[in-house]
Amino acid sequence: MSKWTLNIGICLMWMIVIETWIVMTQRTDQYLPEPYAKDTICQSFQQNSGSNLNILAIGITRDGYLRLITKNNLSYVVPAYALDTINKKLHLISWPQPLSLQYPQFIQFYEAIKKFNFQVWFMFDQESDWICVATDYTQTQGAFNYDIKLRSAIKGWNYSEADSIVISTSQPCLLYAIHQQTTSLRIRRWHSKKPIRQISTKLLKTSYGSIICFDESGNNITIVRNEDESSYCIKPVQWPILTGFVANGSFYLFGHSYVYVFEENAYNNPRKIYPFQQIRYDSFFRCIATINENATCPKNYLCWVILVIIMLMVILMMIIWSIFFTCRRRRARQQSMIAEKTMNSKYIFSKLSTKRSKASSLQNGTAQPPVMADNQAASSTGSSCVDSNMISNTSASRSKRSSKRSPSSRAKST
Numbered sequence: 001m002s003k004w005t006l007n008i009g010i011c012l013m014w015m016i017v018i019e020t021w022i023v024m025t026q027r028t029d030q031y032l033p034e035p036y037a038k039d040t041i042c043q044s045f046q047q048n049s050g051s052n053l054n055i056l057a058i059g060i061t062r063d064g065y066l067r068l069i070t071k072n073n074l075s076y077v078v079p080a081y082a083l084d085t086i087n088k089k090l091h092l093i094s095w096p097q098p099l100s101l102q103y104p105q106f107i108q109f110y111e112a113i114k115k116f117n118f119q120v121w122f123m124f125d126q127e128s129d130w131i132c133v134a135t136d137y138t139q140t141q142g143a144f145n146y147d148i149k150l151r152s153a154i155k156g157w158n159y160s161e162a163d164s165i166v167i168s169t170s171q172p173c174l175l176y177a178i179h180q181q182t183t184s185l186r187i188r189r190w191h192s193k194k195p196i197r198q199i200s201t202k203l204l205k206t207s208y209g210s211i212i213c214f215d216e217s218g219n220n221i222t223i224v225r226n227e228d229e230s231s232y233c234i235k236p237v238q239w240p241i242l243t244g245f246v247a248n249g250s251f252y253l254f255g256h257s258y259v260y261v262f263e264e265n266a267y268n269n270p271r272k273i274y275p276f277q278q279i280r281y282d283s284f285f286r287c288i289a290t291i292n293e294n295a296t297c298p299k300n301y302l303c304w305v306i307l308v309i310i311m312l313m314v315i316l317m318m319i320i321w322s323i324f325f326t327c328r329r330r331r332a333r334q335q336s337m338i339a340e341k342t343m344n345s346k347y348i349f350s351k352l353s354t355k356r357s358k359a360s361s362l363q364n365g366t367a368q369p370p371v372m373a374d375n376q377a378a379s380s381t382g383s384s385c386v387d388s389n390m391i392s393n394t395s396a397s398r399s400k401r402s403s404k405r406s407p408s409s410r411a412k413s414t
Contacts, residue, residue, distance in 0.1 A: 042287035059122030059168025
């Protein structure tokens with residue numbers, strides 16, 4: 001049985017090795033580069049300096065993923081924890097894929113409105129995750145909302161200002177719109193309690209939103225409502241914002257050379273001072289080739305799959321060897337127990353034969369030398385057997401002599 005177990009274990013290990021080789025060598029996705037290649041798209045984010053940021057939309061959806069769409073029709077989908085909210089870094093731990101693969105049928109609606117002014121952002125409700133593509137007030141057709149789950153589209157919305165920037169949030173049916181003016185940066189929040197399918201066409205207005213201002217030191221910001229602008233806005237912020245998103249209670253606004261990060265509570269608590277961070281792009285974006293440059297294996301899912309398979313193989317080998325040695329020990333114990341039982345049965349049989357011989361000799365009236373199991377018993381009973389034989393022989397001789405007396409002696413006696 002142990003041989004069968006060992007053979008089955010070896011077959012399983014070979015199956016795991018073959019499956020790993022198939023996964024590593026025959027990829028179904030032809031757009032993925034080699035494991036040790038560099039992600040040039042992510043590196044272009046790191047090297048950004050100006051208004052040509054290759055990000056169309058970015059945000060966290062309800063399914064727990066951070067999604068990023070580039071302007072050249074590529075898409076990143078990484079787990080939400082890839083955003084390091086403590087160190088303020090975004091680890092793009094997956095390779096970009098074409099929109100046609102990531103979001104089927106989306107590209108058909110998207111290509112039709114590229115010639116117009118539009119905004120793209122992620123949004124979700126209780127039903128699904130959405131990619132919202134809205135057009136400005138000059139183009140009332142072509143806007144659509146794409147259902148990621150069902151892979152279908154419905155009619156979309158319009159916004160009022162052509163230079164508005166709509167950013168995604170991590171709350172259902174909520175978004176922020178930023179309006180870039182020549183001397184200030186304004187922000188406004190829009191929220192709906194209805195599902196996205198039930199929301200009619202909306203005109204998103206930002207010109208009368210709140211204004212973002214510096215404090216006296218210039219190291220903190222405060223958001224002031226429109227009616228308090230003249231009294232509490234010391235110096236308006238003039239960051240050149242291109243896009244952004246809100247996640248885990250913080251704003252991430254992408255400018256020409258920096259990513260500006262500050263708490264969302266700054267909007268909820270107007271006129272209160274909050275610190276902000278100004279992070280360079282090469283520090284904020286962490287690509288596959290730069291996450292750990294000294295590592296021999298890139299930190300993607302293939303590396304984790306290999307490690308898990310190796311651990312499973314080691315555990316399987318340990319189990320097989322433990323079963324093999326356990327079977328051997330059991331077999332040795334069984335053999336030793338069988339040998340011991342055989343010796344005991346022989347000893348018991350010799351004892352019984354000795355007792356039976358004694359009993360038969362007493363019944364027949366003649367004592368025969370018993371078969372003893374050991375020499376000591378034979379020596380101790382040998383003398384008694386000799387004495388009894390001598391006595392019996394003497395009595396027999398006397399009886400014979402008396403029977404052979406002559407008749408004359410018998411007559412005399414009478």
